[in-house]
Amino acid sequence: MKVLLVTIFLIPYVGGVWKYMQQVKQGLEADGHEVDMIGDGIDGFYVYGGGEHRKVLKSHFRPMLQHKLNPASASPITSDPWVRDAEVERLTLELSLSYLGLEQYDIIHAQDVLAASAVSRVKPAQTPLVTSIHASVALTIRDVLQADPKYADPLNSLVWKYYKTIEYIGGNASDHVLLASRWLRDVMVQQFDIPGNGISLIPYAMDIPAFEHRLNAEHRLQRPTDRKVLISTSRLSPEKGIHVLIEALGQLHKQRQDWECWLVGDGDKRPEYEQLVHKLGIQSSVHFWGTREDVPSLLTLADIFVMPSMMETLSYSVMEAQLAGLPIVSSDAGGLKEAVRHEDNGLLFPAGDAGKLAESLALLLADETYRNRLGKRARKWALVHRDLETMIKRLLQVYRRELKRKQA
Amino acid sequence: MGTELVSGDQYNDLFLAPASHPFLLVDKAIWERVKANLPKGYFIPDYRIINHLKHM
Numbered sequence: 150m151k152v153l154l155v156t157i158f159l160i161p162y163v164g165g166v167w168k169y170m171q172q173v174k175q176g177l178e179a180d181g182h183e184v185d186m187i188g189d190g191i192d193g194f195y196v197y198g199g200g201e202h203r204k205v206l207k208s209h210f211r212p213m214l215q216h217k218l219n220p221a222s223a224s225p226i227t228s229d230p231w232v233r234d235a236e237v238e239r240l241t242l243e244l245s246l247s248y249l250g251l252e253q254y255d256i257i258h259a260q261d262v263l264a265a266s267a268v269s270r271v272k273p274a275q276t277p278l279v280t281s282i283h284a285s286v287a288l289t290i291r292d293v294l295q296a297d298p299k300y301a302d303p304l305n306s307l308v309w310k311y312y313k314t315i316e317y318i319g320g321n322a323s324d325h326v327l328l329a330s331r332w333l334r335d336v337m338v339q340q341f342d343i344p345g346n347g348i349s350l351i352p353y354a355m356d357i358p359a360f361e362h363r364l365n366a367e368h369r370l371q372r373p374t375d376r377k378v379l380i381s382t383s384r385l386s387p388e389k390g391i392h393v394l395i396e397a398l399g400q401l402h403k404q405r406q407d408w409e410c411w412l413v414g415d416g417d418k419r420p421e422y423e424q425l426v427h428k429l430g431i432q433s434s435v436h437f438w439g440t441r442e443d444v445p446s447l448l449t450l451a452d453i454f455v456m457p458s459m460m461e462t463l464s465y466s467v468m469e470a471q472l473a474g475l476p477i478v479s480s481d482a483g484g485l486k487e488a489v490r491h492e493d494n495g496l497l498f499p500a501g502d503a504g505k506l507a508e509s510l511a512l513l514l515a516d517e518t519y520r521n522r523l524g525k526r527a528r529k530w531a532l533v534h535r536d537l538e539t540m541i542k543r544l545l546q547v548y549r550r551e552l553k554r555k556q557a
Numbered sequence: 558m559g560t561e562l563v564s565g566d567q568y569n570d571l572f573l574a575p576a577s578h579p580f581l582l583v584d585k586a587i588w589e590r591v592k593a594n595l596p597k598g599y600f601i602p603d604y605r606i607i608n609h610l611k612h613m
Contacts, residue, residue, distance in 0.1 A: 209587045213565045214601070216581055222574040223602040225610055240601055247594040248587060270603060271595060307610075314609040322605075 150548065151183045151253060155268060156260035157242050160188030160197055163384070163440065165465050166260050166283050169353060173258070176541035187249065194245035205248045210241045229307045236311075242267040251276065256548045262286060262319025269322035277551035280323035284462050285336055287312040292388065292460070316341040324551050327544070329353050329463040330484025349547055352487075353463050354540035357532065360472055363445035370411075370438070372450040377408045377514055380451035380475075382444050382466045383458065385416030385437075390457035390480060395422055396503035397457075399429035401510050408434065408514055410455075413447060415440045448473035452520065453513050456489075458482050459500050471531035476523035478509045494527040561585040568592065572601050 154170045161167055174184040186197040195204035214237045220227050226236050242264065251257065251272045258279045259265035265280040272278060290312045294303035303309055320326055320343035328334045329352050337343040372378055379398075383389035391412065398410055412422075412435065419437060426435045441447065448454070454470035456479040463484045470477055471488070477495035479485050489495040496513070498505040513520050562582040569575045571592065 205587065209584055212581055213568070213583060216565070216578050217569070217572040217575040218602060219574070219576055222572070223607065226602060226607065236602070236606070240603070244591050247591045250594060252594075266603070266605075270599065274596070310610055310613050311606070314606055314613070317609065318605050 150177075150255045150552075151185075152177055152548070153185050153187060153251065153254040153257045154260060155187040155246070155257060155264045156189070157239065157263040157267065158189055158261060159191065160186060165353075165462075168465055169281070169283065170260060172354070172356065172537060173541070173544065175356070176537060177545070180541065180545065185254070187246070194242055194249070196249060203249060205245045207241050207245070209248075210244045211237060214240050214244075225307060226311070229311075231308050232311045239263050239267055239315075243271050247271045255552060258548075259319070259323065262316050265319035265323050266315055269319075275555050277324045277548070277555050278322065279325045279327060279547060279551060280319060281327045281329075282320065282333065282337060283329070284460070285316065285333070285341075287316045287341065288336070288460065289388065296387070313341065317343070323347070324554070325349065325547055327351050327547065330487050332484040332487065333462050349543075351540055351543045351547075352534065353465065353468065354535045354537040355465070355468050355472060355531075356537045357472060357535070360445060360469065363443075364449055364473060366443060366446045368443055368446035368450060370447060370450060373409060375407070377452040378450060379408055379410040379453045379455055379510065380413065380448065380470075381410070381455045381457065382413045382448075382469070383456070384414050385412070385418045385422055387418060388459050389414075389416075390459045390482075390500065391418065391422055392425065393459070393480075393501055393503050393506060394455055394457040395425050395429065395431075395435070397506035397510065398426075398431055398435060400503060400507040402429070402431045402434060404507075404511055405514060406434065408510075410435045411438055411447070411451065412436065413438045413441055413444060445469060445473065448475060451475060453478060453510065455506075455510070456480060456485060457500075457506060458485065461485050463488060468531060468535050471527040472535070474524045474528040476513055476520045477527055478506065478513065480506075489527075490530075493523075494530050495523055563588075571595070571599065 170186055177184050193204045193206040227233050256277055257268050259268050260281050268278055294300045300306055326348045328350055334348055338345045385391055426432050454475040454477050456467050458480050459482055461483045467488050477489050479489040480500040481497045482500040491497040496509040498509050563585045564579050565581040565583045566577050566579055568588050
């Protein structure tokens with residue numbers, strides 16, 4: 150089979166979607182299939198690793214789209230600059246995909262609903278379109294709008310309605326939808342009218358042997374001898390809840406100081422979070438390490454893994470921490486409670502509740518036996534449920550079934 | 558081989574109710590290839606989106 154993985158978002162990128170795409174490519178190629186990946190290269194959509202002749206500049210299409218999309222034909226899209234720009238970008242992907250050529254692929258596997266809606270308009274009719282929805286674009290946009298004072302009535306804005314529409318169209322235009330968590334399936338069915346019988350649940354996975362090799366790699370940091378290490382490996386952006394973690398650490402510090410917290414990752418919010426740490430007087434206990442390549446080996450230096458996310462489908466960071474045998478203290482946001490089972494392989498706290506997070510951290514800091522038990526169970530669970538070969542097998546089953554359906 | 562630029566109006570049939578912009582130039586080789594690969598009946602804008610928005 151020749152498979153295309155396609156996204157409207159930037160590739161390569163630090164994040165779960167790119168990780169997933171690379172895993173799928175690796176797994177399918179190991180099984181003898183050919184895989185191309187198309188994504189945004191900033192100035193043009195391109196085939197990753199395909200050379201200059203497999204890239205087409207957006208500048209070939211954008212001026213035409215900007216001039217020819219007019220109120221007479223494209224209202225209400227043209228009435229809001231955000232929506233207009235988003236639609237120009239989506240249409241640019243449609244035209245770029247037509248240029249790059251889709252007839253050569255047996256299966257097209259979109260990685261987001263924007264790409265799915267674009268592909269569905271320009272692909273050959275007989276080519277199945279399978280779409281993985283890794284997170285709800287519409288709900289992410291909704292959170293941005295609700296945090297922006299310019300939007301007095303976010304759920305009546307054209308921006309929200311546009312992304313809600315894209316979620317619906319992208320999901321319904323696909324021959325099959327893949328989701329990684331029951332939580333996201335419920336969201337897609339109930340909020341965006343994507344038919345439940347067209348959805349398969351295939352949780353994310355890890356190349357466990359490769360990860361275990363990286364666990365044993367040399368680490369360049371030293372752990373403290375007299376304090377426990379709490380570690381979080383999330384991007385420093387609002388939806389990852391780092392502000393909640395920092396508030397919790399401020400409360401924890403009043404009770405006990407036998408710990409330090411390592412924040413591994415970077416993002417726009419870093420200066421704000423550094424300021425918050427100073428305001429709470431915990432700067433000697435919280436370290437911002439930025440983006441690092443040695444996350445697996447850093448996990449071996451830690452005692453507790455913290456996942457404070459406000460919204461999460463299914464986290465690779467949690468998976469890595471589980472395989473490293475760390476007890477997980479996680480928010481109950483989204484699909485996290487499907488990976489972290491409260492008091493079984495970790496502790497859950499209500500998303501956004503810094504007080505409850507502080508309590509859970511204090512509990513684990515005080516009880517080494519309990520920490521170790523949770524950590525062992527976390528690793529055992531991940532070894533059973535996060536195997537990459539199984540994920541690829543299930544993906545191939547979906548591809549083959551959809552190919553058969555189209556051929557019938 | 559040089560780039561041949563032509564008026565973008567030559568591809569107005571891909572758009573619904575497009576205005577004329579004779580001085581908006583596009584790369585003919587790029588647009589001819591796109592046009593050849595697009596399915597029959599394709600046009601811009603995407604009316605699935607517009608119709609869905611109008612019913613919300």
